[in-house]
Amino acid sequence: MRSFLDSDIMYLKGVGEKRAKLLAEELDLRTFRDLLYYFPFRHIDRSRFYKIREFTGDMPLVQIRGRFISFAVEGEGAKKRLLGLFSDGERLIQTVWFSRVNALKDAYRTGVDYVLFGKPTPYRGDFNMVHPEVSAYNLDNPPRGFEGVYNITEKIRKAGYSPKFIGTLVRNLLTNPGFAGIRETLPPEVVSAFRLMPLQDALRNMHFPENPAMLQKARERMKFEELFYLQLHILRFSRARSRKIQGMVFPRIGDYFNGYYADCIPFELTGAQKRVLREIRADMRTGRQMNRLLQGDVGSGKTMVAFMSMLMACDNGCQGALMAPTEILATQHYETLSEWGRQIGINVRLLTGSTRAKERREIHAGLLDGSIHIIVGTHALIEDAVQFHRLGLVVIDEQHRFGVAQRAKMWGKNSTPPHVLVMTATPIPRTLAMTVYGDLDVSVIDELPPGRKPVETLLRFDENRMEVNRLLGRELAAGRQVYVVYPLITENPKLELKSVESGYERICGIFPQYKVSCVHGRMKPDVKEAQMQRFVSGEARILVATTVIEVGVNVPNASVMLIENAERFGLSQLHQLRGRVGRGSDRSYCILVTKQAIGGDTRKRLNIMTETSDGFLISEADMKLRGPGDMEGTQQSGIAFALNVANLATDGQILNYARRAALQILNAHPELVETPGDDGDRSEGELHISQQSVDTLRNELRYRFMKTVDWSQIS
Ligand code: ADP
Ligand code: MG
Numbered sequence: 002m003r004s005f006l007d008s009d010i011m012y013l014k015g016v017g018e019k020r021a022k023l024l025a026e027e028l029d030l031r032t033f034r035d036l037l038y039y040f041p042f043r044h045i046d047r048s049r050f051y052k053i054r055e056f057t058g059d060m061p062l063v064q065i066r067g068r069f070i071s072f073a074v075e076g077e078g079a080k081k082r083l084l085g086l087f088s089d090g091e092r093l094i095q096t097v098w099f100s101r102v103n104a105l106k107d108a109y110r111t112g113v114d115y116v117l118f119g120k121p122t123p124y125r126g127d128f129n130m131v132h133p134e135v136s137a138y139n140l141d142n143p144p145r146g147f148e149g150v151y152n153i154t155e156k157i158r159k160a161g162y163s164p165k166f167i168g169t170l171v172r173n174l175l176t177n178p179g180f181a182g183i184r185e186t187l188p189p190e191v192v193s194a195f196r197l198m199p200l201q202d203a204l205r206n207m208h209f210p211e212n213p214a215m216l217q218k219a220r221e222r223m224k225f226e227e228l229f230y231l232q233l234h235i236l237r238f239s240r241a242r243s244r245k246i247q248g249m250v251f252p253r254i255g256d257y258f259n260g261y262y263a264d265c266i267p268f269e270l271t272g273a274q275k276r277v278l279r280e281i282r283a284d285m286r287t288g289r290q291m292n293r294l295l296q297g298d299v300g301s302g303k304t305m306v307a308f309m310s311m312l313m314a315c316d317n318g319c320q321g322a323l324m325a326p327t328e329i330l331a332t333q334h335y336e337t338l339s340e341w342g343r344q345i346g347i348n349v350r351l352l353t354g355s356t357r358a359k360e361r362r363e364i365h366a367g368l369l370d371g372s373i374h375i376i377v378g379t380h381a382l383i384e385d386a387v388q389f390h391r392l393g394l395v396v397i398d399e400q401h402r403f404g405v406a407q408r409a410k411m412w413g414k415n416s417t418p419p420h421v422l423v424m425t426a427t428p429i430p431r432t433l434a435m436t437v438y439g440d441l442d443v444s445v446i447d448e449l450p451p452g453r454k455p456v457e458t459l460l461r462f463d464e465n466r467m468e469v470n471r472l473l474g475r476e477l478a479a480g481r482q483v484y485v486v487y488p489l490i491t492e493n494p495k496l497e498l499k500s501v502e503s504g505y506e507r508i509c510g511i512f513p514q515y516k517v518s519c520v521h522g523r524m525k526p527d528v529k530e531a532q533m534q535r536f537v538s539g540e541a542r543i544l545v546a547t548t549v550i551e552v553g554v555n556v557p558n559a560s561v562m563l564i565e566n567a568e569r570f571g572l573s574q575l576h577q578l579r580g581r582v583g584r585g586s587d588r589s590y591c592i593l594v595t596k597q598a599i600g601g602d603t604r605k606r607l608n609i610m611t612e613t614s615d616g617f618l619i620s621e622a623d624m625k626l627r628g629p630g631d632m633e634g635t636q637q638s639g640i641a642f643a644l645n646v647a648n649l650a651t652d653g654q655i656l657n658y659a660r661r662a663a664l665q666i667l668n669a670h671p672e673l674v675e676t677p678g679d680d681g682d683r684s685e686g687e688l689h690i691s692q693q694s695v696d697t698l699r700n701e702l703r704y705r706f707m708k709t710v711d712w713s714q715i716s
Contacts (some may be wrong), residue, residue, distance in 0.1 A: 041149025188694030249292030255316030297446030297578025319393025567593035
């Protein structure tokens with residue numbers, strides 16, 4: 002059967018040599034399979050007339066029948082538009098045209114029967130239609146069916162083909178006798194367990210749906226299939242790896258951990274911190290190497306979890322290393338950990354690019370003979386000269402600044418690879434984590450230490466400058482510190498955005514009595530560090546910066562985060578910035594400033610910030626608005642995958658089912674994993690499939706992921 006799907010598209014009825022070349026070059030369609038899986042990007046339903054009351058969130062293009070009640074022209078110049086109010090006899094809908102306003106106004110009449118054809122778009126809690134096609138209604142309009150619209154390129158258009166041409170070819174393919182013989186790509190057990198539409202029906206309905214409900218079922222099936230194989234692929238390799246790689250075993254909880262916990266810990270751990278420590282503890286005693294992603298909102302107390310996990314290593318005669326992306330962060334961690342460690346005789350040292358040669362040699366020696374228990378540092382830790390007596394745990398803070406390769410390098414420092422804990426304050430939505438980090442275990446600290454006052458978040462406009470400056474003045478006078486963040490380094494007249502450079506001058510002018518630091522990405526690292534340090538030490542009271550300050554720095558005395566042109570930032574980024582304040586127990590503020598005239602969507606986005614401080618909600622919303630491709634962390638995961646039909650932002654539910662199916666099958670059929678052995682996480686139960694189905698899975702996996710990833714590189 003493979004031969005049918007793999008046939009050269011040239012041999013399809015209606016193609017031939019010349020068109021085959023065009024299809025291959027322009028759309029990358031080379032085989033029957035390519036064409037079959039080239040789905041319409043949208044559908045139009047001319048099979049019947051819809052009623053306005055039937056409109057729902059995501060509609061194909063549809064037609065409605067009725068009359069215009071009235072017309073109005075609004076706006077001037079480029080903003081001039083024609084509004085029409087259209088009635089289908091039951092309800093009204095607004096229509097809008099932004100071009101050819103005068104001509105259309107004269108062409109359309111009220112009180113005449115028309116057919117409108119367009120996409121119902123949600124608008125202000127209702128629907129409207131932008132640029133609908135308007136045609137006279139007459140009784141012998143034949144119904145035209147429900148069909149897909151295909152993307153084509155300019156060159157194909159110029160060669161004389163419309164999107165319909167693709168549809169015609171697909172139809173030729175679907176009626177080819179070979180099509181009836183193509184095999185189901187999912188095990189029949191899965192198709193029936195999850196009530197999926199069979200493959201052939203799904204393919205047919207993706208292109209030529211019988212009705213909207215069938216299209217929906219077809220899409221679900223195709224999305225499921227895509228996500229199922231992706232999950233199977235990821236889980237299979239993570240199991241294979243955890244079997245292959247012998248981890249260090251830490252059987253004991255000893256004096257360091259117990260002593261610290263009983264006598265020295267400065268606060269009661271939150272429930273979430275305790276739970277995560279138990280999860281880490283469980284990993285470390287199994288003999289498998291821990292690869293855990295620790296997600297916790299800013300201020301949730303990840304550092305203490307990291308410290309106590311390193312104590313587990315120390316209790317078993319091993320060392321811990323904590324890597325931070327910048328020197329300032331590393332220094333702050335060092336100060337914290339050495340203070341905590343001192344009370345129980347844990348020797349903590351700091352190694353960065355600016356550590357002097359003599360001290361560096363001393364540290365190298367101490368790491369090698371084991372007298373240093375915990376090392377904190379930057380990239381300097383990765384250098385080959387840094388060798389350990391017995392490295393048991395590597396903690397990586399703010400992971401997205403470290404590449405996969407660097408992580409892997411830390412492993413090489415032992416014959417048995419150390420356990421790895423990656424900490425991030427950029428909460429990754431569950432659906433994304435399950436896919437991108439499907440091979441890492443994920444722990445979440447979903448609880449803040451008690452007594453934290455949420456940061457008061459205000460949306461203000463250029464017109465409110467005086468009020469904003471008064472607030473800043475009040476906080477500064479009370480001895481507090483202030484961040485001011487700009488989207489740009491240098492002014493750009495075209496963009497009308499505020500910049501660090503002019504902002505610095507302005508701030509110095511308004512608050513001449515305070516020292517102001519300035520930091521941006523184009524500065525030399527040592528200048529940047531020095532400016533930062535001036536603010537950390539409290540000498541400078543105001544820090545003017547671009548988003549370079551986003552990550553982890555802790556200045557508890559800072560009480561205001563002012564963000565200019567807030568509309569330019571992603572929500573997750575705003576959340577990170579906001580996390581820089583509110584670290585003490587006093588009231589603190591995040592002020593988002595924009596110009597008065599912002600669009601409804603922008604306002605909605607920024608209102609999410611004023612309404613919630615929950616990083617997970619914010620990152621889910623962000624992903625829905627921007628799509629998962631832009632999310633921080635996805636580039637670095639090292640797992641290459643492209644989704645054809647599924648969308649991580651909106652298909653979380655299907656992803657859950659797909660993952661469950663993949664887990665159940667792996668539990669029942671460990672032979673799918675290359676090196677069967679221990680049995681890992683069986684909590685999802687089992688789903689038994691026939692030997693033939695196991696072969697189907699093997700073939701599909703090979704076919705789909707043959708060329709993608711080098712898994713040996715992923716930690
Ligand atoms: P993040 O998760 O952003 O790295 P930190 O580890 O820097 O957060 O913790 C933020 C602050 O909260 C620190 O001052 C830390 O000492 C404090 N903290 C952490 N855990 C607790 C707790 N359980 N109770 C009270 N304060 C805590
Ligand atoms: Mg931190």
